[in-house]
Amino acid sequence: MEFTLSEAWKRTYPGAAVGVLAMSEVANPRRHELLAERKKELEQELRTQYAGWDRAALKGLPVLQAYREYYKRFKKTYHVQLQLESIVFKGKAIAEVAALVEAMFMAELKNLLLTAGHDVAALQAPVGIDVASGNERYVRLNGQKQQLKAGDMMISDGEGVISSILHGPDSRTRITPDSHHILFTVYAPPGIEPEAVRAHLRDLQSNALIIAPAAQVDLLQVHMAE
DSSP: OOEEEOHHHHHHSTTOEEEEEEEESOOOOSOOHHHHHHHHHHHHHHHHHTTTOOHHHHHTSHHHHHHHHHHHTTTOOOHHHHHHHHHHTTOOOOOOOOHHHHHHHHHHHHHOOEEEEEEGGGOOSOEEEEEOOSOOEEEBTTSOEEEOOTTOEEEEOSSSEEEETTTEEBSTTOOOTTOOEEEEEEEEOTTSOHHHHHHHHHHHHHHHHHHOTTOEEEEEEEEEOO
16 A cells, blocks of 8 residues: 655655554454553553643643644644543543544554554555545444545545544545454644654554454555655
């Protein structure tokens, strides 16, 4: 699978990165006991890691600063930070969904990097990152139609938008119980090191392997806007 980078993205967001992980022979059961155990361990690790912190301290983390700067230009708040706060400060649990999606959420909360998941079988080449003009529309996971905001980073395939930073992944290429070949994409605004994105991709890979130990990595790349 070739992943393309538009010149508009490179010009608009110099220093940004996008991570890409494609895996085949995966599985997506409704629940996976070993992953569920690891999820509980991660929740406790996060509460220990951020014990004594408050919201202001979290905002000082460089990765959250990078996302905050991005979201601020659109007058939005980074939702992964809110999810982390609910686990650390309110004792909430990571959402119970299908195993592969939980695996993605776990990596997001550990590394705080925005990630989307897709079923490769539903994708149409080419797949790549671009900057929205504001005219693009797609159907979100919740079934609602969404028009993108001009300037938002988006990823699209030959048929249309499959995700954007502000509005998340689409419904057409969503991961389903029948997904066996998946694509994870990671949005990293300027200020996040490519090494952090690569480590995050490795965590995604490790989580997927808990569910399907025989799964294969077909593509693992970090692309920079430069």
